[in-house]
Structure formats: C-alpha cells, structure tokens
Amino acid sequence: MPNLEHPAYPAADLLRLESLVPCRESQVSMLLSIFGERQQFSFPSIFIYGHTSSGKTYVMQTLLTTLQLPHVFVNCVEYFTSRLLLEEILLQLQSCSSGTEQSSPVHCDTLNDFVRLFKQAVTSQELQDQTLYIVLDRAEQLREMEANILPAFLRLQELTDRNVTVILLSEIVWELFRPNVGCFEPFTMYFPDYSIGHLQKILSQNHPPEYSADFYAAYINILLGVFYMVCRDLKELRHLAALNFAKYCEPVVSGEANERDTRKLWKNIEPHLKKAMQTVYLREISSSQWERLQHDGGEPGQLKGLSAHTHVELPYYSKFLLIAAYLASYNPVRTDKRFFLKHHGKIRKTNFMKKHEKTSNHLLGPKPFPLDRLLAILYSIVDNRVAPTANIFSQVSVYLLFYLLLVSG
C-alpha cells in the first residue's frame, strides 16, 4: 500500500484523505503528483474515465475538499445548456473565492464572455497564486452542446492565461470525445472497477454503531456472495445492504443466535437476499414497500411487481386494430390476398414462399406498412361489418401516443 506523500500538503490532511478514499490510493497519489504544489501550474486538462460508481466523483470531491484546493464542481447533466453551465461556473467561482453569499446574477452567453468574466473573477480574488480546478462531471454531455465548448475547456489555461486546470469526468473513453478537427489532448486517466475485495473493504467500513465491525463484515460477505454476480455498483450494493440488514439481525435481536453464529445467520438471510434480487434490485417493488414487508413479516409474493401488471384492457376494435397491425407488419404484402380474401384462387405451393422469406419474419423485426393496408386487414378480420368511422381512426392516433404503433417515414 503506497502511503500518500507529498511535500506540499500537511501530513495530517494526507492521512485523513487516505482513510477516506480506500482502494484508490494509487490514483490519488498520481493526481497529487500531477497537481504539484498549490502555486505550480498543472496539466491544462485531465480526463478521468471509469465505470459507474468507480469513485470518480467521490475521489475528486474528497481530494479537493480535504486539501482545501480552490475548485468548482459542476454536473453537466444538470446544467444542460452551455449558458447555464458557464454561468454556474462563474457563480460558484464568485461564492467560493469571496466566501460571501452576495452572488450577483451573471450573464454569460458565449465562451468569449466566459473567458473575459473568468479573468475578472480570478483577478479580483486572491486566486492567482493557487491552481483553480474546474471539475466537469458527466462530461459526455459536453458533446451535445456547441462545438466550441469542449475544445475550449480543454485549453482553458491557455485561453485565459490563468492558473487553471479542467478535470473532465466521464463513463466513456476519450476516443469517443475527440472532435473531427482535433483538439488539445488531455491527460487521460483510468479508474478501474473495484474488485470484490475492494467492495468488501469499502462496504464494511461503514458499520452500524450498534454492531461490531466483524459482524457487519460477515454480513457484507454474504451479501456480495449473492449480488456480486449481477451488480457491482457500489451505491446500489450499499443501498441493498442497508435495506436487508435488519432482517439479518433478526435472529440476534430475538436471541435465537449470537453474533458469531454465522451459519445460522446465513441460512436465515440467504433466501431473503435472493428474493430481494428478483424484486427490489429490479425495482419491481419499491424499497419502502420492501421494508414494510420485512417489518410486517409478510411474504414478498403478496406484493405484485410492476411487471406483473402486464394486462391491458382494450376496447373491442382496438384489439383487432393491434392484431391487424401485427399481421401487417410481419406478413409480406403478397400474402394478404391469400390470407384475407375469401376466393383468392389457387396458389402453387412450391414457389409460394421465396427463399429469403423462409427465415422467420420475427427475426427480422416488424416492417412498416401503409395505413390503408392496416385498415383493410382490420375490416377483414373483424367478423361483423366495421364502418370506417372517426372513432376507429382516432384509435390509431391514440396508439401512436402509447408507442404501440409508430409513424414511419
């Protein structure tokens, strides 16, 4: 285990940081060495990527706050237009440097304005002698904004001529970001997934105060045994751990087993966790419902999940309309005459089906069809005579709304 060491920062802070970011020490020390000392210029832009909940956001946030580095932290999903994003950065800059809450409204429409206002903001405060970090979380959203935003952020240091470093966090690789025309290449860094050992370590860290760490670690071990196959999301696992812990403790609370009786506890919790995997984890039933079930001691079978309610009650003609749409989308047009006409004449069996049609149409997916064909099939499959009334046409538009049918072309 490499201990974090850096001459520029006090050892106590570094120690605290190390305890806060378990299993990410190597990445943190790498970052620290890139950052250098407070007043030193750092690399203009750093691109950090890794899977969901591999600790990107958390590590950056803890690192910057523990070491009290001046920083701006923005989520790009939340600020969905470039204007909102730039204004938010400026706003945070104002409040973080001056410390007062007198954030006056800023108006910043273009990047040019941003650079100007940014320079003003930085000079007005005593930030010149420190590196300012701008962290853009969910940076993949930047690609959807104006074309100049991403390249400009990558070389913000050069554009503003200030001591600033932009850190981009994303779940996808840098290759998918690179614009066609090329741009400044950021320093890329990969946060690998947590291994099962890491997960175990991190999850066991926060044990409830009433129970010992060992007891909780054993519980986490069982939990990971069940869920590791389907879910490596730390956030989700932590949530599940908290949800099911009460059930795990039940024998201990009632006095049937003591804390060391792992086998008994395992027998008690394992089927329960498996059920949780099929229900709560998939959000078939909500976690609050799950908790209530646990509390009342009921069986999860009583509560039907979301997928259980697949039955949709439809009016008479609507059913036929959907059937007709199904037929129209999977049958080739040529077969209509044969299937839906009473006296369709004889068809030679041998070459009726062309070769390529022998493969199942279901593998190829539904095909578009004209509206008239849909209605013609509808009229022929409904037993009694159907008048082509406005009500039937309006049904079609209703199903367009429900995404049961789609307009093509």
Place this chain on the structure above:
Amino acid sequence: GCFVFKPRTKKRRLSEKTAHDFGSTSENSEDIELRFVTCQSLWNQIKSETEQIQEDLNKQLLDNLVSFLSRSHSDFQEKTTEWTCRMKFREIPTAALVLGVNVTDHDLTFRGLSDVLQDNVTPYVALLEAKDCPGIKHLMQKLMGQLMNCDIVVDSLEDEDCVQASQNKIRCSMPSLISWYESVTKKTDSETPRKKRNSSSRHWQSPPVVVIFKDMESFTTKVLQDFIVISSQHIHELPLVLIFGIATSPMIIHRLLPHSVSSLLCIELFQSLSCKEHLATIIDKLLLTTRFPFKLGEKVLQVLINIFLYHDFSVQNFIKGFQLCIVEHFFSQPLSVLCCHLVDIKKRVYSLSNDQCENIRRLPSFRSYVEKQESGKQIELLTNDSFLKEETEKLLEDLHVYHENYVSILRCLHVFTSSLPKYPLGKQIRELHCACLENRVWETEEYESSLQLARMLNKTDLVTMLQQCVEILMSSSGKKFDKTVGKLKEFLTQFQNLEEASQERDVSVSSQKELQKKTDLYHLQKTLLEMKESRRSKKLTKFEMLRFEVVDYIDTLVRKYLVPADNRTLHEILYFNTATILRGHLNAAPRTALHTALNNPHWYLKNQALKCDGGGISNKAPDICIVYKLHLECGRLINLVDWLEAFSTVVMAAEEPNGDAVSSDQVDDVIHARFIRAVSELELLGFIKPSKQKTDHVARLTWGGC
C-alpha cells in the same frame, strides 16, 4: 390516409345559449322556453350527479395517494440520524398511476387529484404534459412556471411585485428552484400566527413538491432520464415526489428508463378503478333510477354502450353522448315539455296549447291507445281537449309508475340471472336492461334457458337471492310491492320450514340405512335397484315444488312489469329513441362522407344539374370532383400529363357543341390552372402525394372509396 386527432379541450366558450337558439326551427317551436329551461335544469342535475359519482369512485385511489405522499417524505425527516437512513441511497418517491386506455377520462382524474393534493398535502403541484416538454429545457421552464405561479396564488397579497420581478429573468435550473423552495417554506414559517395556523392545518411543515407526468408513454426517454437524474441529486434539498400517469401497463417504466435511472426511483403502483365498473355505476345511478324523468330508449342506449365497448372505453364520452341525447330530445320533441317530475306534470298538462294537444294526438303510441278504446271515448279523446289533458296526465303518471316498478323488478331479475352459469341474459345489468327494452324479454330463448337454469338452483343460493330481492323491493319507494314482498317472505319461511322437515327426514333415512347394513350382497343390490327405481318415478320433493313455485312467481312478475317501454302509451315523451341522429353525431365516418361528397356532389349540394346517372362524369361538377373521379380509375402512380388530358377532355365536353374541337391556348391555360388547383386540393385532403420515383407522377394514397 386519414388521421383523426381529437381536438384538445379548448377554453370553455361562454356561449349564452338561449332559448332563442334552441328553437330556431319554426315547425316545433311550442313551449320552447319552458323546454329549454327544463333541459338545462335536468342536465345540471345530471352533471352534478355524475361529478359526485366520479368523486366517490376516485376517493379510494386519492386517499391511497395522499397517504403515500405523506409517508414519502415524513419518515425521512424524523430519523435522519439513524444509520440505515444515512446508508441508504435516497430515492425519489414515485407513484405509478395506472389509469387505463381511456385517455379522455384522465383529465378529470388529474384535475381531481391536483385539487385534492392542493387541499390536503401541498400547494406545490405541477402538471406536465409530453407535448409541452420536447426537451429538458422546456420541461424545467414549464415546471418552474407552474410552481412559481401557484406560489403567487397562495400569497398574492404580500409580495406580488417581488415575485414578478424575479419571474422576468429566471434561470431555469434546479438551484434556482431550490432557492425558491427555501424562500417559500421559510416565508410560511415566519408568517403571522393567524395565517400560520391556517396553512399548517392544511399543509405540513415542508410540503413536498409534486410533479405529475400526465402521459408517461409520450415523454421521450431522454427528457425523463435527465430530469430524474438531476432531481435525484437535489432530493435532499427539495422534497420531490413524482407521479407517472400510465395508460397502458407499468412495464412501460422499465422500457423507458434504464436500470441506472429507475434505480433512483422508489416506485409504488396505484391502480384506478376500471372504466367498466365506472360505467356500470354511471348506468346504475343515471338510467336505472327514478330521479330523472328523461330516459334512453333501447337503440340509443345500445349505440352509446357500443361506442364505449368497441371504441374508446371513455366514460366521459358516454356522458357527453347522454347529454347530446337530452339536448336532442328536448330540441326535437315538442311534447318533451311534459318530460318533467311528477309534481309538475299536472300544471304543465293543463297549460298545453291547442297545437300541443294535436301533437299528442299525432303520437303513434297514443293513436294505438285510442284505437283500443270504445268509440264514445275515442271521440272524446280526439275532440275534447280538456278530456285529453285529463287522460294524458293519468297516462303519464302511469308511465312514471311503470318505470319505477320496472327498475325494481329489473334488479330482482338481475339478481337471478347474474348468478346463473354462462349468463344467458348477460352478466351486467345493462345487458339485461337492453334486452328488456328491446322486446318482450319472456319471449326470448335466453330468458327461457335462464328460467330452466334457475329451476336447478340449490337452496342456499335461492334463499340468498330471495332475500336480496326482498331488500331491493323494500328499498324501492313505491308501496305497490307490499304484496310481492309478502309473497317472497312467505317463500322464505317455507324454505325455513322445509329445512327443519328435511332434517327430521334425514334421521329416518339414516336409520333405515342402518337396518339394511347387515344384508348380503344380493339383497343389497336389489334394494339399491329398488331405490333407484323409486327415485326416478318419485314425485318431486317439497323443495323442488317450492323452487318451481318461486321461479314461476318471478316469471309472472317479469311478465307483468318488464314490458318494453315501446309498448307503453306516450312513451315518446319520456324516452329518446332516435338512434340514427345520435350515431351520425357520435360515430361519424369522415372518409365515407368525403367519398360521397366527391363522388356524388349532388348528395350535399342538392343541385339538379349535378344529378348524374350511373358512373359517368358530369362536366358540371366542381373541378375537384372531376379530378377525384378520374383518379379513381388510375393505379398507384398517376401520370400528371395523362390526368390533365383526361380532365380537359371532360371539361371541354361542355364546349363541344360550340364547334371548335381544338381550342385556343388561352382556354387551355385556364383549364390547366383549374386542374392544378384541384390536384393540390386533393393533395391537401390526403388522397395523393408527390412521388419521388417519377417526377411527373403522383402517388395515390388510398384504394378507391370504401
């Protein structure tokens, strides 16, 4: 192709429909004002009744939702320090509200829902529709607009200018929403004690912000995902609750949202009442009641129910159709002035004018009634107005009484038929009602078979049914059923006695069996055969006798009271039965109408010159009709040049007598222009569209007229 999009409900026009509009036609203008007033008051009664029904039916659902909302954020506030709460990921409480495919009814439900929420839970309710939110930006704008507006409503007196100033230029982002929320909740805390008491009694300390997505299916995935991701990051500062209105099935949530997003939600499912049950209640409360003098005839009811079951499942449309029936009835039937409550009848009958009396005499049902009378009375009825009025009053009273009895007996019969296997007369009371209105129900095969089945009911069922019938008859207002109730009660006591008797007999039978126990096999066989023989030829048991009696009695009741309304004298006054008008209004066929108009313009224009014989194309028809008829003869692709030639030939046919077959270029230009206009009109109507395959061709979009 032809799509029909239902128009959105526009702002209610303040049309002061007056009695003058109501009876603009001169032929049936008697008592117009009175008719109009009666119609209005009747409709208002019915409207308030339906609203009440709707409210009652939704109560359960709304109560559940309110308790869900109260649970959603309160338990978090109580124990923030607890370990589990700290560890648990904070999900957004979400209610998935499954409402069924009847989209037209949803508006009313949502309106009721937001009213209830605003009264009981929180003033901050936002209703979002998919068509307003194509992007996350629009969604936020809409959301903030609605939330801040509702704030203005709450405390409009205090600081209107401040809010308005901030509204001018507001940043549509979550932080501004949060700061708004903080300021608002802080304000309510520091309010004057009087106001605080007021508000805190209705809302909680920090009321949740409820966002309702009216039509979940129509939202784009990206908008929903982004919104959920954003708001989940601020759930600690802003107690948000989402409500998804779902028309199809809750599976749609999984289809729209990936697991990474749906894991941010804490979804609970709520199901609204099925629309069929809703309709059953509406029919029960509106039609099978004596409260309203106006009644629907069989055909009309059938049309309304068919539209409901076959097309849209919409209760609102059913009620709208019912309203149309009322208006149409009062508008077209001059005698509908007598369609009022019993108390008013006498006054209205005696104030009838001479013309109205003639109207009565013209009613078919009255004429057949007259024919059945003796000659002296016939003359009196046809000549003496005051005698006629007396008679009319009596007949109308009879009609009211008839309906009252009809409803009670119908319910009794329904008790029997609804528990029979396979439901020969229908499961729902509406089916039975239609069958009874249609013709004499006791002459139908279904009735025959259901009586057969009723004769095979077991005793417990029969007794409970009889008890139900007694209850129904007792609760009906009339006193005419005293005798019937007495008779039914008598049956019940007989059944009671039977039970005691059979118990005694059981004992004797079992003792008899014990005697036989010791016989050998041969004897046993013999006795068994004997017993079988005796059973076959045995006379009916007492119970079976009684059962026959009961069924026969029910049969006599049905024959006596469930006479179809058409057979009653003066039924035209209370029953609306012109189904064709209703069908034309409610179940229009635009495509057929269009085809008729274009194919046979005489149908609508009523111009003698246009009257064409056979399939020929008249050149006097409007240009578009000529073009349409010509295009019917073409295949999928139409050559524009050929089409133009054919068109000009048809048009020129008129000028042929003039001599010049080869006309000058100027005329050709005019015809060309007319042709182009007609073709573009056809394109506008959706019959053709320009084709990309061949530039000088257009593609047909329809196959001939249907």
